[in-house]
Amino acid sequence: MTSQTTAGRGIRRFLPVIVGVALVAFMAMLPMLNLSLPGILPTPTYMPGTLALLSLCMVFAALALSYNLLLGSGGMLSFGHALYFGAGAYGLGIALEHFGVPLWPGVFIALIGGMVIALATGAVAMRVSGIPFAMVTLAFAQAGSVLVRRNSQITGGEEGLSLATEHVPDFLIGVVNTRNLYWFTLAVLVVVYLVTLWVDTSRLGHLARATRENEQRVRVLGLSPYRVRLVVFVVAAVLASLAGVAYMLLQSGTVPRAVSADLTITILVMVVLGGVGFRWGAIVGGVLYTLLDQRLTVLAGSEAIAGLPDFLRVPLSEPLFLLGVLFILVVMFLPGGIAGTIDAAVRRRRGEKARGALQQLDDADEAAEAPVEVRA
Amino acid sequence: MSTLVLTLITGVGLGALYFLVASGLSLIYGLMHVLNFAHGAFLTLSAFMGWMVAQALGTDSWGSFLMSLLVGAAVGAVFATLTELVLIRPLYERHIEQVLVTVGLSFAAVALFEGIWGTDPIHISGPPWLRQTTEVLGARIPNTYWVLMIAAVLVLAGLVLFLKKTRYGMIIRAGVENRAMVTALGIDVRRSFTLVFAIGGAAAGIGGVLAMHYSTFVSAHLGATLLIFAFIVTVVGGLGSLTGAAVASVVVAVLQQFANFYLGGTGDFIVVILLAVVLLVRPSGLLGRKA
Numbered sequence: 001m002t003s004q005t006t007a008g009r010g011i012r013r014f015l016p017v018i019v020g021v022a023l024v025a026f027m028a029m030l031p032m033l034n035l036s037l038p039g040i041l042p043t044p045t046y047m048p049g050t051l052a053l054l055s056l057c058m059v060f061a062a063l064a065l066s067y068n069l070l071l072g073s074g075g076m077l078s079f080g081h082a083l084y085f086g087a088g089a090y091g092l093g094i095a096l097e098h099f100g101v102p103l104w105p106g107v108f109i110a111l112i113g114g115m116v117i118a119l120a121t122g123a124v125a126m127r128v129s130g131i132p133f134a135m136v137t138l139a140f141a142q143a144g145s146v147l148v149r150r151n152s153q154i155t156g157g158e159e160g161l162s163l164a165t166e167h168v169p170d171f172l173i174g175v176v177n178t179r180n181l182y183w184f185t186l187a188v189l190v191v192v193y194l195v196t197l198w199v200d201t202s203r204l205g206h207l208a209r210a211t212r213e214n215e216q217r218v219r220v221l222g223l224s225p226y227r228v229r230l231v232v233f234v235v236a237a238v239l240a241s242l243a244g245v246a247y248m249l250l251q252s253g254t255v256p257r258a259v260s261a262d263l264t265i266t267i268l269v270m271v272v273l274g275g276v277g278f279r280w281g282a283i284v285g286g287v288l289y290t291l292l293d294q295r296l297t298v299l300a301g302s303e304a305i306a307g308l309p310d311f312l313r314v315p316l317s318e319p320l321f322l323l324g325v326l327f328i329l330v331v332m333f334l335p336g337g338i339a340g341t342i343d344a345a346v347r348r349r350r351g352e353k354a355r356g357a358l359q360q361l362d363d364a365d366e367a368a369e370a371p372v373e374v375r376a
Numbered sequence: 377m378s379t380l381v382l383t384l385i386t387g388v389g390l391g392a393l394y395f396l397v398a399s400g401l402s403l404i405y406g407l408m409h410v411l412n413f414a415h416g417a418f419l420t421l422s423a424f425m426g427w428m429v430a431q432a433l434g435t436d437s438w439g440s441f442l443m444s445l446l447v448g449a450a451v452g453a454v455f456a457t458l459t460e461l462v463l464i465r466p467l468y469e470r471h472i473e474q475v476l477v478t479v480g481l482s483f484a485a486v487a488l489f490e491g492i493w494g495t496d497p498i499h500i501s502g503p504p505w506l507r508q509t510t511e512v513l514g515a516r517i518p519n520t521y522w523v524l525m526i527a528a529v530l531v532l533a534g535l536v537l538f539l540k541k542t543r544y545g546m547i548i549r550a551g552v553e554n555r556a557m558v559t560a561l562g563i564d565v566r567r568s569f570t571l572v573f574a575i576g577g578a579a580a581g582i583g584g585v586l587a588m589h590y591s592t593f594v595s596a597h598l599g600a601t602l603l604i605f606a607f608i609v610t611v612v613g614g615l616g617s618l619t620g621a622a623v624a625s626v627v628v629a630v631l632q633q634f635a636n637f638y639l640g641g642t643g644d645f646i647v648v649i650l651l652a653v654v655l656l657v658r659p660s661g662l663l664g665r666k667a
Contacts, residue, residue, distance in 0.1 A: 124655055127656060127659040128655060128659050130471075131471065131475065132611055135411065136611060139604060143644065146644045261600070265483055268476070269483070272476060315488060315491065318488060320483060320484070320486070321488045324480050324487060327476075327483065327484075328477055331473050331476045331477050332463070332466060335473060358472050358473055362469070362472055
């Protein structure tokens with residue numbers, strides 16, 4: 001009897017690992033399979049069209065994961081995360097185009113570039129926390145966006161920068177090799193997932209969560225909340241740069257939108273939709289958002305919409321409007337997002353108390369404010 | 377000399393525009409601790425509505441210009457009030473979600489505006505006087521800057537009078553200072569939340585119509601660019617401080633204009649560096665309370 005329950009517990013403990021490995025194996029085999037999901041995927045899974053869409057989904061899932069590390073584990077609401085994604089994409093593009101280095105050193109340069117920018121901007125932005133932190137990161141990202149748009153000799157300005165393909169190995173170029181790019185982005189997603197998992201379960205992640213909950217207590221224990229936050233911030237930024245690198249290779253080019261505040265907001269929508277504080281939620285959010293964006297754009301151009309009267313046609317033909325409204329509804333009525341809601345339901349069945357990650361952040365915010373108000 | 381005067385005065389004029397946007401943001405943050413991302417959307421909608429009114433009444437006359445300003449202010453106030461009542465109020469005291477909701481609203485609103493008025497900027501024309509220049513100490517100052525300054529001074533004076541002389545102004549000031557105490561005294565602070573949103577929306581609406589004349593076009597992204605500078609201004613000035621916002625608007629804009637003239641168009645960049653310096657030296661902003 002007892003051995004049975006421990007065995008059951010063992011399975012429960014290893015279940016996520018087994019499911020994860022099986023899922024990755026399944027995803028890796030998709031280019032070899034002929035599955036069709038009409039309405040969701042444009043073509044059967046072995047065709048380049050679907051593989052490119054799925055790759056894009058995985059790039060954004062990786063980006064959302066890195067943002068979840070920042071917001072979910074670190075409790076930092078940043079509005080400048082796109083800066084590091086753009087640093088990865090543009091860094092690789094510039095390294096290949098202007099330094100003329102081969103692909104892999106180029107990737108390395110892009111990641112180092114992202115890290116340096118994150119260190120400099122993070123160190124300054126962390127002088128403040130909470131909402132002011134959000135505003136400051138937004139300002140930095142905006143400065144990056146302006147730099148990209150202005151210096152068109154280096155970044156291509158508004159037209160964007162295309163990948164200098166002569167320095168990229170042949171197996172990553174062209175529609176024929178979409179499946180190689182697909183495997184590459186899958187690998188990026190797995191790497192990003194493993195790093196976030198490692199950070200979350202390490203001492204660093206523990207400290208980051210402690211800092212999020214009660215900064216003062218961490219300081220009283222003789223530890224430095226500033227340093228913890230900065231490390232988490234930089235790790236998340238480097239992961240975002242990695243996603244940017246994958247984006248650059250996948251799209252064989254990048255546009256200024258990759259550094260814009262719009263993109264940061266898009267990432268935020270993905271993470272909140274999926275569920276803040278859940279790694280699998282971020283992945284679900286990233287994939288779901290990208291698919292929805294794609295499908296709604298197709299819908300917007302369809303004849304069924306064009307035939308509607310104006311007051312219905314205009315909102316329905318704007319995918320971003322629909323996604324924005326969906327986001328508002330999720331925040332107001334489903335604060336845990338998809339993952340949080342499922343998790344809360346499971347916990348309730350087990351009789352545990354559940355509290356959403358966003359609500360916890362609010363509590364921490366409150367706690368941080370309280371002593372100031374008493375003093376005043 | 378004349379370039380110096382020109383840079384200085386246009387800087388102050390641009391600062392006036394920043395102040396119109398930042399004043400509402402700062403008041404809202406000071407009282408409710410909500411960072412209002414939708415402020416840009418208030419501004420853009422007001423600009424579009426002001427443009428439509430001006431189109432209907434004839435763009436050349438001063439009457440239609442004033443009318444478009446009034447309509448802009450009213451639209452901004454109504455939009456802001458609705459936002460507060462429908463989106464912000466149900467999430468009482470949950471600051472992060474409140475920010476997220478305004479983010480979603482700005483996201484959706486910009487897309488909707490693009491759907492209604494198209495993605496291309498619409499060029500506008502106002503009273504002919506606005507396109508002329510006035511000579512001050514040898515510098516030819518475009519007249520839009522004077523209008524911006526007059527509007528900002530009027531709004532600032534109105535706000536100060538309202539905050540100092542009226543009962544609601546007093547409640548708002550007390551609420552910024554210590555909200556828990558105001559609530560404990562049996563005053564319903566929530567009504568003043570709506571009021572602050574309406575005032576901020578009206579100021580942003582005036583700012584929107586004037587920003588349209590300043591940049592001579594209106595587009596769905598008009599608000600987004602200004603909003604970022606308004607954020608910088610509120611952080612530099614000290615969150616929740618109206619005087620801080622006024623001072624910082626002028627400092628930021630003058631610095632920006634000087635950098636644009638003398639340092640080869642690096643204005644936007646210099647402003648961000650100023651923000652970084654202020655944060656390093658004085659994280660609570662120029663006139664912010666020490667936390």
